[in-house]
Amino acid sequence: xxxxxxxxxxxxxxxxxxxxxxxxxxxxxxxxxxxxxxxxxxxxxxxxxxxxxxxxxxxxxxxxxxxxxxxxxxxxxxxxxxxxxxxxxxxxxxxxxxxxxxxxxxxxxxxxxxxxxxxxxxxxxxxxxxxxxxxxxxxxxxxxxxxxxxxxxxxxxxxxxxxxxxxxxxxxxxxxxxxxxxxxxxxxxxxxxxxxxxxxxxxxxxxxxxxxxxxxxxxxxxxxxxxxxxxxxxxxxxxxxxxxxxxxxxxxxxxxxxxxxxxxxxxxxxxxxxxxxxxxxx
Amino acid sequence: xxxxxxxxxxxxxxxxxxxxxxxxxxxxxxxxxxxxxxxxxxxxxxxxxxxxxxxxxxxxxxxxxxxxxxxxxxxxxxxxxxxxxxxxxxxxxxxxxxxxxxxxxxxxxxxxxxxxxxxxxxxxxxxxxxxxxxxxxxxxxxxxxxxxxxxxxxxxxxxxxxxxxxxxxxxxxxxxxxxxxxxxxxxxxxxxxxxxxxxxxxxxxxxxxxxxxxxxxxxxxxxxxxxxxxxxxxxxxxxxxxxxxxxxxxxxxxxxxxxxxxxxxxxxxxxxx
Ligand SMILES: Nc1ncnc2c1ncn2[C@@H]1O[C@H](COP(=O)(O)OP(=O)(O)OP(=O)(O)O)[C@@H](O)[C@H]1O
Ligand SMILES: [Mg+2]
Numbered sequence: 001x002x003x004x005x006x007x008x009x010x011x012x013x014x015x016x017x018x019x020x021x022x023x024x025x026x027x028x029x030x031x032x033x034x035x036x037x038x039x040x041x042x043x044x045x046x047x048x049x050x051x052x053x054x055x056x057x058x059x060x061x062x063x064x065x066x067x068x069x070x071x072x073x074x075x076x077x078x079x080x081x082x083x084x085x086x087x088x089x090x091x092x093x094x095x096x097x098x099x100x101x102x103x104x105x106x107x108x109x110x111x112x113x114x115x116x117x118x119x120x121x122x123x124x125x126x127x128x129x130x131x132x133x134x135x136x137x138x139x140x141x142x143x144x145x146x147x148x149x150x151x152x153x154x155x156x157x158x159x160x161x162x163x164x165x166x167x168x169x170x171x172x173x174x175x176x177x178x179x180x181x182x183x184x185x186x187x188x189x190x191x192x193x194x195x196x197x198x199x200x201x202x203x204x205x206x207x208x209x210x211x212x213x214x215x216x217x218x219x220x221x222x223x224x225x226x227x228x229x230x231x232x233x234x235x236x237x238x239x240x241x242x243x244x245x246x247x248x249x250x251x252x253x254x255x256x257x258x259x260x261x262x263x264x265x266x267x268x269x270x271x272x273x274x275x276x277x278x279x280x281x282x
Numbered sequence: 283x284x285x286x287x288x289x290x291x292x293x294x295x296x297x298x299x300x301x302x303x304x305x306x307x308x309x310x311x312x313x314x315x316x317x318x319x320x321x322x323x324x325x326x327x328x329x330x331x332x333x334x335x336x337x338x339x340x341x342x343x344x345x346x347x348x349x350x351x352x353x354x355x356x357x358x359x360x361x362x363x364x365x366x367x368x369x370x371x372x373x374x375x376x377x378x379x380x381x382x383x384x385x386x387x388x389x390x391x392x393x394x395x396x397x398x399x400x401x402x403x404x405x406x407x408x409x410x411x412x413x414x415x416x417x418x419x420x421x422x423x424x425x426x427x428x429x430x431x432x433x434x435x436x437x438x439x440x441x442x443x444x445x446x447x448x449x450x451x452x453x454x455x456x457x458x459x460x461x462x463x464x465x466x467x468x469x470x471x472x473x474x475x476x477x478x479x480x481x482x483x484x485x486x487x488x489x490x491x492x493x494x495x496x497x498x499x500x501x502x503x504x505x506x507x508x509x510x511x512x513x514x515x516x517x518x519x520x521x522x523x524x525x526x527x528x529x530x531x532x533x534x535x536x537x538x539x540x541x542x543x544x545x546x547x548x549x550x551x552x553x554x555x
């Protein structure tokens with residue numbers, strides 16, 4: 001089943017600038033989709049369109065087969081189903097306390113008692129219940145990010161739109177977010193994640209590379225086979241992949257150190273057997 | 283000098299941000315914090331109307347002490363409260379009160395040499411009364427804000443049938459100001475860290491002007507983002523039903539007390555006419 005279908009979508013900001021042109025994207029239920037591209041490629045704009053915050057200037061967006069319209073913008077069901085993690089946590093946090101802030105969504109959906117309960121659960125899940133009474137203004141960058149993740153989680157959305165979820169986080173918390181995406185995948189939730197983080201890309205079933213429009217669609221492995229795309233997306237190619245390119249191995253691309261080791265061992269074995277056979281021929 | 287200007291501005295900003303947004307006192311369990319926000323709001327409106335129409339200095343002084351007592355009963359440090367009230371007064375009234383000392387005709391008290399401007403007794407009295415009245419009205423308002431959480435205030439507006447559009451605008455303005463203050467402070471810190479020496483006074487005013495302009499533009503687009511962030515989380519221009527609001531003993535007492543003050547004001551106005 002298709003969760004999203006974008007048909008020839010274009011978006012022009014009131015300033016006259018086209019952020020997106022001719023975008024065709026499909027998101028299937030339960031898949032994890034990574035969207036990458038250089039700064040200003042229109043990734044955030046794309047997510048806003050998917051979250052019905054912006055309506056496309058041209059083209060059409062279907063959510064679960066139904067067109068997204070002005071009404072979708074304030075549709076409770078839609079808001080309950082889709083959660084959006086904004087790029088900047090400063091935008092997301094605007095209440096007097098962290099708890100109030102996280103409860104903002106759930107209270108709008110389930111009412112006060114149930115909403116507050118769920119907000120507290122979300123804080124606990126992220127291990128930041130200690131921040132509940134703190135003013136979001138005084139939090140550290142990473143704490144803010146975690147609070148805004150809690151805010152999105154608290155409504156238990158089926159579809160998650162994440163705009164750079166691992167930015168601002170230290171290694172431990174980046175791992176936490178990666179695990180979380182992994183878990184959502186396991187639970188059959190649909191995840192669309194904009195990222196510059198290669199470890200997130202590896203988790204994805206499919207990758208879209210954007211630069212005003214879609215310039216590539218395929219699996220992470222297919223993406224890593226094409227250094228020119230990695231460069232175009234301003235991604236920092238992982239060291240192992242660089243190593244493989246330097247060694248002139250193009251047939252296979254490792255997605256982790258373990259895989260790299262496997263490939264190299266196999267490659268070495270092949271080299272030695274072919275060498276010994278040539279020796280015998282002499 | 284420029285450094286002084288900037289650090290003053292920063293202090294003002296830090297102070298207001300903390301004062302308005304932390305809700306530190308509003309979350310204490312004092313007398314007014316327990317009162318229903320609707321009753322508090324109606325009392326506030328009544329009393330401010332009463333105060334601005336007062337003419338007698340003793341009556342005004344009496345009305346000035348009432349919020350002090352209530353601040354104490356609401357676990358607010360009275361010195362904090364007084365500071366917060368008078369913090370805003372000079373800017374508010376200086377512009378109006380000071381010129382009027384010289385503009386209102388009457389018995390001269392002193393004359394500023396070389397200018398021929400003379401202060402009149404009537405002008406002085408008026409200025410003192412005016413300032414005191416403003417301070418008193420502001421006291422009630424600040425007492426309200428210090429003891430009421432923002433979301434309770436919004437619930438109160440809703441259940442008093444204030445139109446949804448007004449509430450939405452109020453809500454957005456609150457978020458927006460919060461953001462603006464944050465942004466202004468952050469960028470002040472950022473600018474400070476990139477500035478080697480101190481600028482001269484004129485230069486730093488010019489810089490401040492440019493800086494404010496840029497910040498407003500930034501805050502404007504951020505305001506839009508905040509609106510999107512609210513929409514994304516289920517906000518739909520409608521306000522929440524006010525749940526959990528209940529009129530209790532404290533509220534009746536507060537209402538009665540407000541009425542007594544109102545009666546007192548009417549009576550004294552008649553007596554001192
Ligand atoms: N509110 C706006 N008004 C006008 N133009 C905008 C607005 N927001 C974004 N743009 C422009 O639209 C283009 C796409 O912006 P977008 O934020 O979608 O990029 P992005 O891919 O998310 O970039 P980044 O990686 O830096 O977050 C950019 O050229 C940007 O300058
Ligand atoms: Mg972006």
